[in-house]
Amino acid sequence: MAKIDVITEFRDDHRKVRDGILEIISALQTKDVTKARKILGSLNIMVGPHFRYEEESLYPALKVFLGEYVDQLISEHDGVINTAKTCAELLAKDKLSDEEAEKAADAARALLVHVSNCDGLAILSERLKSKELAELGDKLDAARKSGVPLLDWAAKIRKKK
Numbered sequence: 001m002a003k004i005d006v007i008t009e010f011r012d013d014h015r016k017v018r019d020g021i022l023e024i025i026s027a028l029q030t031k032d033v034t035k036a037r038k039i040l041g042s043l044n045i046m047v048g049p050h051f052r053y054e055e056e057s058l059y060p061a062l063k064v065f066l067g068e069y070v071d072q073l074i075s076e077h078d079g080v081i082n083t084a085k086t087c088a089e090l091l092a093k094d095k096l097s098d099e100e101a102e103k104a105a106d107a108a109r110a111l112l113v114h115v116s117n118c119d120g121l122a123i124l125s126e127r128l129k130s131k132e133l134a135e136l137g138d139k140l141d142a143a144r145k146s147g148v149p150l151l152d153w154a155a156k157i158r159k160k161k
């Protein structure tokens with residue numbers, strides 16, 4: 001029996017990321033780069049295991065419903081990782097010009113679109129068998145325990161097709 005309810009946890013992650021991204025956007029409106037950077041740093045830590053779980057466990061499990069569309073989800077992650085990098089590079093600066101702040105906010109909005117798309121996978125996951133869901137729960141738990149942040153995972157572990 002899995003220790004966690006995987007769909008609930010999966011959706012809770014999305015809520016936390018949604019709220020974090022919205023906070024980044026509002027911090028950028030007041031040019032509070034330090035705050036935006038801090039939030040992005042905590043999202044990077046939280047989202048690493050989530051992405052890893054998706055690519056290593058959830059997407060293969062959803063192939064039964066989505067077939068080759070699963071590959072699209074992986075390319076969407078490519079885009080998200082690049083956008084997150086752009087955002088992190090901009091937020092590494094001490095000060096942002098109006099243009100840079102707008103560029104970082106745009107990057108954050110692009111990430112928000114992905115959160116919304118990804119949450120849709122929950123409705124498909126509900127159709128998996130309870131044994132599969134229990135196994136997925138263990139996988140999410142394991143990804144969290146290994147705790148590799150998103151950009152580190154992308155640079156060092158994630159296998160490119």
Ligand SMILES: [Fe+2]
Binds near residue numbers: 014050054118119
């Ligand atoms: Fe997700």
